Amino acid sequence: MSLTKELNRPHPVDDVLVKEREKMKILMTKNDERKLERRLSLTQVFNESDFENWKKNQSEELDALKKWYSKQPHLPENVTDQLLLTLLHSCSNSVEQTKFKIDSYFTIRTHAPEMFSNRSISSKEMQLARKITRISPLRYATPEGYNAIFVDCIEPDATNYNFLEAMKVASLSIDVLVHCFPQEKGNVLVLDMKNSVVAHVLKTNLGALKKSMIYVQKALPFVLKQIHVINASPLIQQIQMLIKPFVDDNLSKTIFIHMKDDMEKFYKFLPKKSLPKDYGGEAESLQELNDKLYQLMTAYEPYLKNIESLVVDESKRDSNSQNSGDCFGLNGSFKKLDID
16 A cells, blocks of 8 residues: 555544543543643653652563663663663563664664754754744643644744754653653654645755654654644645655554544544644643743753763674664664765
8 A cells, every 4th residue: 555545544433442432431530530630731740759669560671671781882871770661661561672672762863963962952053943843742632541742833934944953852852751751651743734835845854854764663762652644735745755765564554644624533533622722622722832841841951961972882782782783774874874
């Protein structure tokens, strides 16, 4: 099936999805209701007590990962237990899958400095990028309890748009959200094309785009359930052509396209009532949610700076390392992506 047909396939209401939602309604408690009320705030972050309980519950898996990690000389030192547990959570607690993701996570970030380094949120470039590309996280946005991360261009003017700076804002956002909310059930990415124009597409850096898609598919530190493109225009065809070579079957199955003036199918996944005010919902506006995310990024700037220093040393990589040689071409073609 072509990518175009796949991305525009019908949206049947899955029986499993229906059953899960019905079960949630039955099991809804006052505590659950309070939890849902907290979705409008990003202040209830993961704390020390949460971490200690998590560490205790996953002690066997954590010990196995730390033992394996100690035998990987190329991986960065001083990695935290919380980061290891976060990556474990993103792999449904599979230790073997997590080993692969850990190596992929650090390796890809090391070989993509244009997206994962020099990300000072106070820099002139980042401040400008934030005013152009808006990222707005909404917790517990779906009936299943998944978070929604809305991404849109604030204005259609692409004069000052910089793809690489936008990617830095995105990577910072993911890093701080994963650090503050590491045990989330799942995440839904919502890309709003309302203000996207051809000029934005023309400024895409293909090398960085390819690296970012590899990162999403192989090293993303959270559970990505769905990707929804809303307010889509004919421009989506050009975007499909750009991403087609980089998207595997598993990722393509999570992507849903919703054309302009046709949001009813989208509401089957994210009920209108739970959406931001911008879409007729009752949650805070996209800008209000974005402002809260920026406050988090500012508060955790030392952490975000520190994580940039966690890079691999390829000179120490064991030839028998799990990721060596076939890590998406990372030891060969991956480094040449920006000139392919």
